[in-house]
Amino acid sequence: MNTLDPxxxxxxxxxxxxxxxxxxxxxxxxxxxxxxxxSPEAADALRKSAGQLFDAMTSENSKTSFQLANSLTxxxxxxxxxxxxxxxxxxxxxxxxxADECSVGLYRLHQRFITLLDRPTLRIADNPVSPESICRSxxxxxxxxxxxxxxxxxxxxxxxxxxxxxxxLLYADLNELLVRHHVSAAKTQPQQGEPQRGGATQRGGATxxxxxxxxxxxxDPMAALQQAVLSRMMPAGVPPxxxxxxxxMPAGVPxxxxxxxxxxxxxxxxxxxxxxxARFDQIMVQLDQWQTEAQNDLFGSTEAAPPPSTLRxxxxxxxxxxxxxxxxxxxxVLAALFEAVFDDVRLSAAVKxxxxxLQIPVLKAAILGTTFFTxxxxxxxALLEGMxxxxxxxxxxxxxxxxxxxxxxxxxxxxxxxxERDVEVFARYGAELETFMARRNHDLQGSAHAFIALAKExxxxxxxxxxxxxxxxxRTFATVPPVIADFLSTxxxxxxxxxxxxxxxxxxxxxxxxxxxxxxxxxxxxxPDHEERTRLGQMVPGLLSRLKGGLDRVGVTPEARAPFLxxxxxxxxxxxxxxxxxxxxxxxxxxxxxxxxxxxxxxxxLILKSVRGARPDVRTSGELVRDLxxxxxxxxxxxxxxxxxxxxxxxxxxxxxxxxxxxxxxxxISVGRSILERQLETAEASTGSTLSFFDIAVEKALHRxxxxxx
Numbered sequence: 001m002n003t004l005d006p007x008x009x010x011x012x013x014x015x016x017x018x019x020x021x022x023x024x025x026x027x028x029x030x031x032x033x034x035x036x037x038x039s040p041e042a043a044d045a046l047r048k049s050a051g052q053l054f055d056a057m058t059s060e061n062s063k064t065s066f067q068l069a070n071s072l073t074x075x076x077x078x079x080x081x082x083x084x085x086x087x088x089x090x091x092x093x094x095x096x097x098x099a100d101e102c103s104v105g106l107y108r109l110h111q112r113f114i115t116l117l118d119r120p121t122l123r124i125a126d127n128p129v130s131p132e133s134i135c136r137s138x139x140x141x142x143x144x145x146x147x148x149x150x151x152x153x154x155x156x157x158x159x160x161x162x163x164x165x166x167x168x169l170l171y172a173d174l175n176e177l178l179v180r181h182h183v184s185a186a187k188t189q190p191q192q193g194e195p196q197r198g199g200a201t202q203r204g205g206a207t208x209x210x211x212x213x214x215x216x217x218x219x220d221p222m223a224a225l226q227q228a229v230l231s232r233m234m235p236a237g238v239p240p241x242x243x244x245x246x247x248x249m250p251a252g253v254p255x256x257x258x259x260x261x262x263x264x265x266x267x268x269x270x271x272x273x274x275x276x277x278a279r280f281d282q283i284m285v286q287l288d289q290w291q292t293e294a295q296n297d298l299f300g301s302t303e304a305a306p307p308p309s310t311l312r313x314x315x316x317x318x319x320x321x322x323x324x325x326x327x328x329x330x331x332x333v334l335a336a337l338f339e340a341v342f343d344d345v346r347l348s349a350a351v352k353x354x355x356x357x358l359q360i361p362v363l364k365a366a367i368l369g370t371t372f373f374t375x376x377x378x379x380x381x382a383l384l385e386g387m388x389x390x391x392x393x394x395x396x397x398x399x400x401x402x403x404x405x406x407x408x409x410x411x412x413x414x415x416x417x418x419x420e421r422d423v424e425v426f427a428r429y430g431a432e433l434e435t436f437m438a439r440r441n442h443d444l445q446g447s448a449h450a451f452i453a454l455a456k457e458x459x460x461x462x463x464x465x466x467x468x469x470x471x472x473x474x475r476t477f478a479t480v481p482p483v484i485a486d487f488l489s490t491x492x493x494x495x496x497x498x499x500x501x502x503x504x505x506x507x508x509x510x511x512x513x514x515x516x517x518x519x520x521x522x523x524x525x526x527x528p529d530h531e532e533r534t535r536l537g538q539m540v541p542g543l544l545s546r547l548k549g550g551l552d553r554v555g556v557t558p559e560a561r562a563p564f565l566x567x568x569x570x571x572x573x574x575x576x577x578x579x580x581x582x583x584x585x586x587x588x589x590x591x592x593x594x595x596x597x598x599x600x601x602x603x604x605x606l607i608l609k610s611v612r613g614a615r616p617d618v619r620t621s622g623e624l625v626r627d628l629x630x631x632x633x634x635x636x637x638x639x640x641x642x643x644x645x646x647x648x649x650x651x652x653x654x655x656x657x658x659x660x661x662x663x664x665x666x667x668x669i670s671v672g673r674s675i676l677e678r679q680l681e682t683a684e685a686s687t688g689s690t691l692s693f694f695d696i697a698v699e700k701a702l703h704r705x706x707x708x709x710x
Contacts, residue, residue, distance in 0.1 A: 011181040013116060020174060021054050024129050027173075028137070031166045035158040037141075045144035050137040057128040058117060087142065087152050091135045094160050098131035099124070101164060101629040105171035105438065106130065111377070112178040114186035129174065134163070164630055165445045172431075172438035179431035182424065185377055221698040222381065226373040228702055229333045279322045284364070286319045288420065291360040295416055309342065310359040311335035330366040333373070334359070336704060340697035347693055348398040350405040351391055357412040358384070361419045361426075368421060379426035386433050387411070388694030392633040393645045393662045407436050440663070441631065441647065448649035448661055451668040454601045454608040455659050458670055459652040461599075462612070464500035466655075468493045469616045471514055475521060481571075484524070487564035488517065495550040516546050524571035528578050540572055596639040596675055607667035610657075611639060611675055624680040625673050628658060628687065636660075636671055636685040644669060645691065 025047055032046055099106070110124050125132045138159065142152050294310065312335045314320055323331065341347065341355050365380035366372040372380060390404055398405050411429045419425040472493045492513075499510040523543060527533045544565075551561055599610040628634065628648055635645040646660025646669055656673045679685035690696070 011183060016116065016178075016181050016183070017058055020129075020177065021051065021058075023174060023177065024054065024170070025050055027166065027170045028134065031162045032138075032141075032159055034166075035155065035162040037155060037159065039145070042141055042145055046137055046141040049140035049144075050133070053133050053137060054128040057126060057133070087156065088139070090153060090156055091139055094138075094156065094163070095131045095135040097160070098134070098163055098167060101631060102131065102167050102171060105168050105175065105434070108185070108434070109171050109175045109178070111185035112175060112183045116178060116183050120186065129171075131167075134167075165442060168631065169435075169438040169442045172435040176431040176435045179424075179428050184424070185427070187375070187377065220374065220376055221695070221702060222373050222376070225337070225698055225702045226329065226333050229329055229336070283319055283322060283327075284367075286317075287360055287364050287367075290314070291364070291416060291419075294357065294360060295413070309335055309339045310356065311338055311363060314363075326370075327367045330372070331363060333701070334363055334366060336701040337697050340700040340704075341693060343700070344693055344696060346396055347391065348394065348396050348405065350398060350400045350402070351394065351408060351693070354405070354408040354412040355387070357409075357416040361415050364419065364421075365423050365426065369423065379423045379430060383411070383415070383426045383430040383433070384694045385692065386430050386437075388692035388696075390433060390437050391693055392691045393647060393664065395664065398664075403440065404437075407433065444647060444661055444663055445630070445649055448659065448668065450604075450606055451608055451659065451661070452650055454603055454606060455650060455652060455657075455668070455670050458599065458601055458608060458610045459654055459657065461497065461501055462616075462652075462655055462657065462672075464497045464505070465493075465616045467500050467505045468496035471496055472517065475517055480521065480524070481567060483563055483567045484520075484571075487561075488520075491551060491554070491556045491560065491564075492517065492547075494554045494556075498554055512546075513550055516543070516550065519543050520547070520568070524568060524575060526578060527575045533576050533578065536572065536576055544568075596672075598639055608670060609667050610670040610672075612672045613675060625656065625658065625677045632687055633691055634658075634660065634676070634685060634687045635691055636676060636679055638669075 028050055029043055029047055033043065037043075106124065106127075109129070110122070110127050113127055113129075114120060114122050124130055127133065138156070142156075145152075290310075311331060315331060315335070320328075320331065338355065338359055342352050344352075362380050362384070365378070369378070372378050375381070387408055390408060394402070394404060400406055400409060411433050414429050415425055469489075472489050495513050496510065499507060499513050503509050519539065520543060523536055523539060527536055547565075547568075595614055596611055597614050599612060601608045601610065628651075630648055630650070632648045633645060634648060635643055637643055644660070644662070644665075646662045646665070648658050649661045649668075650659040651657070652659070652670075657670055658673065658676060660669045660671065676685060680687070
């Protein structure tokens, strides 16, 4: 807390832990009941186990994490026998999945739990509300029920689906509860495998949003931007001197005019000039006054027009000439940052208007503390990043009637009105924004269930297409004329797809129509043997009838099948005579679709658009799509070239095709995994920090300060 912060009301840890415990147990119980586990015995066993585990992990004299882990494995051990091994494995998989998909909210909550419990070395795995703790309680519940086997595995699948939907919202609500009680976030370095800046993680080598701070190996972009501004202000050829004041000024003298010819050198946090004194008070009073005036939109922060850079205009004010060196740099950095936000064509005027209200409060926060540019968990920075995440999926036309825009304006206006010296104002509104977005994402995830039935129908068709493709393409086509090979790959494959969808691969219809392929290919081969020619003559009428019946079922027009049938008759006639056929020059291959296409499935007022390749891609996909988890936002291209940004809500179990949704869409969109993999590899699709306006603005401002304008 800053020395100028007002005193806060201390929280009673015992009372607060009881409130956290009750909220956690209540929501966990309702989630399990919603998954179909409704027996009173199950509810009692779950609450008892989770409650005892919570109490053990939060008691003043709790054991070390190693001892505690050993004492809590009894429930898991009970599951590991010949009948329960599958359930035990699935509990472990569930724990890992929840830890992965809820990493952002869990990490933020965990930082406050460290403070609440006063345990700087507390691991996320030992947090009483962590996925590991939840899965231990589920193990105890199944053990108390004594009903293992496939029934429990099925029940666990339903529980998993519910937890994936409900747990992020629970973590957001718990975090907001701790923020309201002024439980500050601990400043700790993430351990191996734990989330970094903002709670994002790195999986499978893919860079995910938020890496770079809090102990990561990549440089913090905000710190890099600060250094870039410092370097730009230094005289050419002069190395940075830590703690130095502006050129020509004695060390310790606050500030100098910000403008041409003023030369600054690097100032590290340890050597920064401490604030205080009459000049500092005068500057802060003036900033307070400007902040109050800006509430009335004197700086143009209305939705009607893009807001100007308030911070850039402040640089010419007389009072700002008295800024300390590091504060003048902060002003320049933040001016560049907000200018980049206002220049972002993907942001709506409503979002920019909300951001405009934060210019002076963020500047004050940067001046009041020395860690704004170096601490990714600084409350003001965390709020800016949260707002950047909240705008994912919004279009440039979203106005203040849009729920997200309205919430951003509420948050920004609240900070603008309330912030004086206590940066926990940012933390409180940041937690409220996080809860709002968690509820919005919760509702979006809930609406996905209605589309999953259509997505499963598409999945069945996708698998049928792959089976049919293999059945056709594994035949020997080397000596077959293109007009026949292409027709079979285009149209007879559709007959096999229909067979697989209706009765599965290997069904009677599939077997009969797959046999047509073999009979047809045999029928057009030369027949020097008399017995073979006799057999062919007997086969042809029935074969043609079978071909016609299959093509009729899938609606192949007479015009489309005519070149193929003509070529077949010519080749079969030549085979009956024991000669090689001579096809006319007019025998051209069937027209084949190229590129990606969109399939549309509709049912019960719902529309599912599926982006698939014109030809099935049976290759093994890479790692980029595999690294995505439920809740990730991805921007991708449709076949017509339009860009869509959706939230990942489901992944098909068989082929791994992701299903995306956006509250602004009138449909859901399923993208073929290989298509999305290709777009991610070529940067046609993007995810993570490339979609957050805050991260984009930092990168733009950094680029402008590193690469001078020509």
